[in-house]
Each structure stands twice: as structure tokens, then as C-alpha cells.
Amino acid sequence: MAVAAQKSVASLMRKTLDRQAAVARVKFRFKERQVENIIVNYVKDKSFGPYGELVKVLQDYPLTDENFKILIEDCLSCVVLLGRDMKQFVDILCNVQWASRSQQLVELYIRFLLSLLTAHTYHCPLVLTNLVKKFRVEGENWDEHPPSETVAVWSNIHTIIAQIVAIMPMTSDLLMQTVIEQFPYYKAGCYCNRAYIHNLIWMSKYIPSLREHIVTAIVSRMVEMDSNIVDRAKNKNQSELIFEMETDEQDELSVTLDYCMLEMLRWLEEERDPALVTICNVFERVVLPTHGINAPTGSSATCGWWRRAGGGGGCGGGHPAHGRGAPGGLLARCVRVPNSRLVQHLRAMAEWCHGYITATQESTSSDNTKVHGAFHAICHAVSRAFAGVTRAHQVAYCQAILDRNARHQLHAHAAPDHLEHWFPSGKTIWPLCIEYKDWGKDGEDNQYSGMKRKLEPEEDDFLSAASPQQKLANSLSNFRQ
Structure with missing residues (x-):
């Protein structure tokens, strides 16, 4: 009873705070060129007061479409001032809600972001990190396809990434490094890992130069999951006592791995031969040398592996x-x-x-x-x-x-x-x-x-x-x- 009462109180407080935030959002309104003036005064005259208030507002309150439009237009007008010293402000701009807005506002945001990176290339790691992080989300697992609203949001993020790489090809290496660094922990849950892999496969389609690197990162993480499942199964067999929580965790990890495999299988089904060539190369380089996994094989075209696995006809060499x-x-x-x-x-x-x-x-x-x-x-x-x-x-x-x-x-x-x-x-x-x-x-x-x-x-x-x-x-x- 006490726990139920505490949950009821917490729920009521949450609703009250949400209502207050909604009221504040309705009352709060930017004036045209207000943000631009604040940034100019802060950069040139070190006028911190209005700038500090602006930062707090952007961190604490969601933006209406009107306020979002004024903010991004003003920042676009003074993008040349958003240098190294404005890293905190750039980070805030990267984290404002933008991907779920109207197409017109999304295009405005894309224009701002591309202008920012063209003028200040040293912001590329920050921007790419924030974009890739948006694929690490929590949500409800899907059956056949993700919800259309979610796909629309992801599509807007991919549009920006594709344009950044097209304008600045050298950022592809940085993007790949970011993808690896931001890969969710294998215990992060099924949806988070599946959504991330789904989007990495999506990315590999419009940046073909990174295809094999992306697939390598995915398969490496799946191998890590599989190895942990095998290790836990061995530990379970060696000990008669195992906590129920650990069993549930192992089951969750198995489900996570399986849905990640499902994403890879659907990619193979869609792409056919090009994907098969890539997955064969990655399988040989990543899966075959790995000890302690239950790796399956999936196509008759891969039978040629045994030659290379045997060392190409010589003695010694090859994989374990x-x-x-x-x-x-x-x-x-x-x-x-x-x-x-x-x-x-x-x-x-x-x-x-x-x-x-x-x-x-x-x-x-x-x-x-x-x-x-x-x-x-x-x-x-x-x-x-x-x-x-x-x-x-x-x-x-x-x-x-x-x-x-x-x-x-x-x-x-x-x-x-x-x-x-x-x-x-x-x-x-x-x-x-x-x-x-x-x-x-x-x-x-x-x-x-x-x-x-x-x-x-x-x-x-x-x-x-x-x-x-x-x-x-x-x-x-x-x-x-």
C-alpha cells in the first residue's frame, strides 16, 4: 500500500510539472533577432547575463515551432560567431528537438547545421556524435517494421549525415569512429541495440565506402553478445545456484542478439549479392577467428571459406x-x-x-x-x-x-x-x-x-x-x- 501511494504521489507531481512546463512554453516567446543580439553582445562585449538566461531557457523548456524557427534563423544569421568558445551553445543547439518537426523546419535546421560545419569544421566531432546518439533510443520493440513516425525522424537524421559526408568527404572516417564509440552496450536492451543496428544498415546504403566497416562493427558487437551468452551458459552449468535475475538477463541478451540477427538477415534479403560479398568478408575476418561462439552459416556461396580456413592449401596458417x-x-x-x-x-x-x-x-x-x-x-x-x-x-x-x-x-x-x-x-x-x-x-x-x-x-x-x-x-x- 505504501509503495502504491508513493507511486501515485510521484505520478501526480510529474503531471503537475509537465502542466507547468506546458504553460511556460506557451507564454515563452522569442522576438525576432532577439537570439542574434544576445549572441553578438556575448561574443563582442562578454555580456553574460542575457546569454546565461538564453542557455537556461533552451535547456529547460521545449520550443514551440515559432520559437524554434526564430532561434535557428537567428543562429544562421550569426553562424560565423559560433566558434570554439561557443562549444556549449552549439551542443545545446544539437540537442534541441528538431527531427520530428515539419519538413520546412527540418530543412531550415539542416541548412544551419551545414553552414555551421562549413564555417567551423572543428565542430564536426560534436555534431556527428549528437546525430549518431539519436539512434540510441529507448522504445517499444517492433515486429516487421518500425513505426512510420519513428522512421520519419530517423530519415531526417540520415539526411543530415548524408549531406555532411557529401560536402566534406573526409568526415567519413570520423563518422565511422563515432559509430563505433557510440555503439550501445550489449546490456542496453533489445530495442536500443536493434534500433542502432537498423540505422547503421541504413547508413551503409548511402555511404557505400563505409559498408564493410559498418558491417564489421555490427558483427563484432553481435559476436560479443554471443560470447557472453555462451560464457553465462557455461557458468550456469558449472553451478547449481543461479539467481533468477541472471537468468532473465541471459534471456534478454539472447532476444537482443536474435533481433539484431533478424535485422542483418533482412538486409541480406534486400541487398542480395552485394551484401553477401560483404558479409562473407566480415565473417571470415571476424567470426571464424573467434573462440567460444555459436555462429551459424547462411548461404551456399560461403562454402569457399574452407579453402581459406585451411590456409589456402599449405600447412599451418588460417584461422583457429x-x-x-x-x-x-x-x-x-x-x-x-x-x-x-x-x-x-x-x-x-x-x-x-x-x-x-x-x-x-x-x-x-x-x-x-x-x-x-x-x-x-x-x-x-x-x-x-x-x-x-x-x-x-x-x-x-x-x-x-x-x-x-x-x-x-x-x-x-x-x-x-x-x-x-x-x-x-x-x-x-x-x-x-x-x-x-x-x-x-x-x-x-x-x-x-x-x-x-x-x-x-x-x-x-x-x-x-x-x-x-x-x-x-x-x-x-x-x-x-
Whole structure:
């Protein structure tokens, strides 16, 4: 009861203050050239009294359209006086409400801001910071598209940013630095992060020179979110006691990451090939080298990653081994990988493995998994066929290891229906995926067992005159059919 009474009193006081502010706003009115005279007297004669009152008014009271028009017109008339010493006043002008006003007033504000930056380029960091900050907002999450009123406000902000970069191209680097610095903290909430990413994608469309840098910043932040989710899940598994608040926080972070992924997926859907090239470059540079994430892959065009992940055909180099398994999962689960391409990549993987074995035997005898991570990962991408062939030729018996690993990884295969219900991005991702099935179950007549029979030779086949290396190549050549 006491808490409810306190909330009621606080609500009443808030309404009273809002009403008083509204009355003050109606009574308050600038006269023409009043602001200009105050600025001139302050700069030339150091008349602080009227200037201090002007600053307080602009900080404390919202402006009517009429007062806003007089303020900006007067500032435009004396823009040459708004030098370094007027940084506080410029900051106030950047924070007045302008983006939601009429088109005529928005255009007036844009003209003022461009004149200000042309006359005083050292205000660029301040202005760009204030513009980018407006994308870090609080609000209600949206389903398909943001509300039209919100989009209109964002559009006005993007118009200014685009014109600043067009007039002063050198500001693009500063803009990119500002974008990274102002990126919301990953705990800031779903709407704040999603809105920011939505607007960064928007920005990448009219400043193509920054596209890859912007996508890199977005993916880097999403990787950070994913890593934190994984770390918290590990901590939860290690401890039986976990506060409910921490669980809710983890769920909120998962939802935030998923909606950010949804924004990226829609961008890929809209932009198609140009966006795919960009995201492939960023994926290779940012996601593959990152340890401890659950990164998905999304298009058959990315199958070529395995070559670079393996070091381009040489020994060593490339990315850490944990990232090299992605192409195998992509080949196995993506519905858009045609059989011809599947055969092509499996053949290339087999040839690469042969070359790697030869090169490694000549250079080193190390059996360190970290050193040969690419080889292990690429062998894993055709692992069951690999196990069948190596067993048939008495090269190695690794089926038991595969079965043990499969038991450890079963928990990772969640039902698609559950994920689609929990994660909105599932509606986009799961139609592109083949449902997971364990092709290695004993006694099951399925695609894998048929392929296995096709690959397995006769019992005495390994006694023939051909060398084991030739037999391995002949067996793997069945993929060509």
C-alpha cells in the first residue's frame, strides 16, 4: 500500500510539472533577432547575463515551432560567431528537438547545421556524435517494421549525415569512429541495440565506402553478445545456484542478439549479392577467428571459406581450428547447396587432405591438434565417409571416436519448432536448413547407409596390388558420380 501511494504521489507531481512546463512554453516567446543580439553582445562585449538566461531557457523548456524557427534563423544569421568558445551553445543547439518537426523546419535546421560545419569544421566531432546518439533510443520493440513516425525522424537524421559526408568527404572516417564509440552496450536492451543496428544498415546504403566497416562493427558487437551468452551458459552449468535475475538477463541478451540477427538477415534479403560479398568478408575476418561462439552459416556461396580456413592449401596458417568446422555444417544442412556443388567441395576437400598429408610428412612429425587443426576440421566435414574408407583400408579406426563425440554433441541439436517459436530469426533461417538426422544409427536404412555400402570395398580389396593412397583416392572418387 505504501509503495502504491508513493507511486501515485510521484505520478501526480510529474503531471503537475509537465502542466507547468506546458504553460511556460506557451507564454515563452522569442522576438525576432532577439537570439542574434544576445549572441553578438556575448561574443563582442562578454555580456553574460542575457546569454546565461538564453542557455537556461533552451535547456529547460521545449520550443514551440515559432520559437524554434526564430532561434535557428537567428543562429544562421550569426553562424560565423559560433566558434570554439561557443562549444556549449552549439551542443545545446544539437540537442534541441528538431527531427520530428515539419519538413520546412527540418530543412531550415539542416541548412544551419551545414553552414555551421562549413564555417567551423572543428565542430564536426560534436555534431556527428549528437546525430549518431539519436539512434540510441529507448522504445517499444517492433515486429516487421518500425513505426512510420519513428522512421520519419530517423530519415531526417540520415539526411543530415548524408549531406555532411557529401560536402566534406573526409568526415567519413570520423563518422565511422563515432559509430563505433557510440555503439550501445550489449546490456542496453533489445530495442536500443536493434534500433542502432537498423540505422547503421541504413547508413551503409548511402555511404557505400563505409559498408564493410559498418558491417564489421555490427558483427563484432553481435559476436560479443554471443560470447557472453555462451560464457553465462557455461557458468550456469558449472553451478547449481543461479539467481533468477541472471537468468532473465541471459534471456534478454539472447532476444537482443536474435533481433539484431533478424535485422542483418533482412538486409541480406534486400541487398542480395552485394551484401553477401560483404558479409562473407566480415565473417571470415571476424567470426571464424573467434573462440567460444555459436555462429551459424547462411548461404551456399560461403562454402569457399574452407579453402581459406585451411590456409589456402599449405600447412599451418588460417584461422583457429574451432572455426573451420562451419563449412561442413553448411554443406550438410543448407537446402540451397545443389548436389553438383556438394560433390565439387567434397572432392576438393579430399584432394586438399591428400596434399596436406604429403606436405606434413615431409615437414614435421608433430601430432599436435592445434597445429593440424584445419586438417582435422576438414576431415570431420566428411567424417563418417572418411571413417568408413580408413577402416576399409586398415589405415585407422576412428568410428568409436566419432560415436563418442556425437553423444557429447546431441544436446546442441534443438528442435527447429522450439527455436522458431523462441527466436524470430528462426522463421528466416529454418526454411533454409535440412532438418538434422543422425545418419549413423545402426540398422537404419537411410541415405548414409547407402553411401556407406557404395564406399565400402570387398573384403580382400585391400590385398590387391594398388597402393593404399591409390585405393583411398579411388574410393573417394565415388563422390563424383
